[in-house]
Amino acid sequence: MIHKPFDAVVVGAGPGGATAAYHLARRGYHTLVVDKAKFPREKVCGDGLTPRAVRVLQNMGVETDGPGWARAEGLRIVGAGVTLDLPWPDLATFPGYGLVRTRLDFDALVLDRARAAGATVWEETEVTKALVINGVVSGVEVKREDGSTELVKALVTIASDGAASRMGLSLGGRRLERRPMGVAVRAYYRSPRYKETYLESYLELWHGAELLPGYGWIFPLPDGTVNVGLGLLNTSPHFQNVDYKRLLRDWLAGFPADWELVPDNQIGKVRGGPLPMGFNRMPLARPGLMLVGDAAGVVNPFNGEGIAYAMETGAMAAEIGAIAIDAGDPWKLRLYPDRLKEAYEGYFVLGRAFVRAIGHAPVMGALTKYGLPNRRLMQFAFKVLGNLTDPRDGDAEDRLFNALCRMAPTLRRMVG
Ligand SMILES: Cc1cc2nc3c(=O)[nH]c(=O)nc-3n(C[C@H](O)[C@H](O)[C@H](O)COP(=O)(O)OP(=O)(O)OC[C@H]3O[C@@H](n4cnc5c(N)ncnc54)[C@H](O)[C@@H]3O)c2cc1C
Structure with missing residues (x-):
């Protein structure tokens, strides 16, 4: 069956796709978003949202108070015998709080915003391939829940189908091997300390006597549980041969007893x-075609945060998509990579350099040992790691960081 054309079809209804669909539908474009899953659906994640993600939610009119949300006042960093509570930076551009909410709830809620804005949503519908006409992506072929296939034509197609992104890869997209990649695992535990108001991160993950580039986290949820996990970077020589589930188990075995992170309290699998x-x-x-979120490889290399970047790129894709639809010209989407580079290029170049440096165990060790006891330095590092500064009229630290980001693209050849 061939369907009536849409202005835009969005493949994948995670935070990236749902945000793109929301902004397109709100502007009045005839928008379809399809996902192979039925929502609410689980997504493996730490469930943590920084003020950067909260800002995107606020821009979409999402109510961030009430049941389901846990508020986070800042980040507690633990390592090298030091525990440091760092409140979120006080900025004009970002709200002063973070959030935690299970992705089961969160993704359904963001998708509901797209639906309420007027987007058509097809769940349990898998995109099987792109429709390419004269070299231009012109929609997709989908398989519906009942097994029937349909062709959906659209002037703009958005691939927001997650890290595996079959859409991007099937159309000649590739992963740049020199650029960073992380792997993370997580599990839920019942814990009496679920009312903690700080996100917690633990900088010491050991492989024998070697400090690994990555961190462990505990993010408290309002339902009496905590999301516990750890992530590592591919710049570690041990990236391929670490047993991640075992590393998590061993790390938790050394945890203070009052957290009660014991096997009996684990809910579901790692x-x-x-x-x-x-x-x-x-x-x-x-x-x-435009790629959004994990499909575009836009997770923050400094801290592994992906939700805010998926949603921001979703909004940028909607902005450029609108230009293409108004002009009736799918070639206008060439503006999109420039838009993303304008937003992130300098920061990501710095991030790639950082990831490379901490792949060397002595560098990671020295940063932890000498950096953590210095509160002033850590407060600055916290801003950098979270990409949380005021672009204009910020303080001296913001100006320094923004200048570094502007200069960073000149390092691209060295960093990859
Ligand atoms: C263990 C772990 C912990 C993490 N913790 C955090 C954290 O605490 N905070 C944070 O900000 N980020 C975190 N991240 C990263 C974050 O989960 C991702 O960056 C984010 O989900 C990206 O959103 P997305 O919309 O691009 O893709 P996704 O959320 O992956 O959504 C993609 C959607 O596409 C659908 N889809 C795929 N293929 C098809 C197809 N062919 N047809 C139809 N639908 C399709 C899928 O069903 C899915 O719903 C973590 C990641 C991991 C692995």
């Missing part, structure tokens, strides 16, 4: 997934 970082996918667009 599950893991990849984190494609720092623009490690190319190309980001081609005529008729």
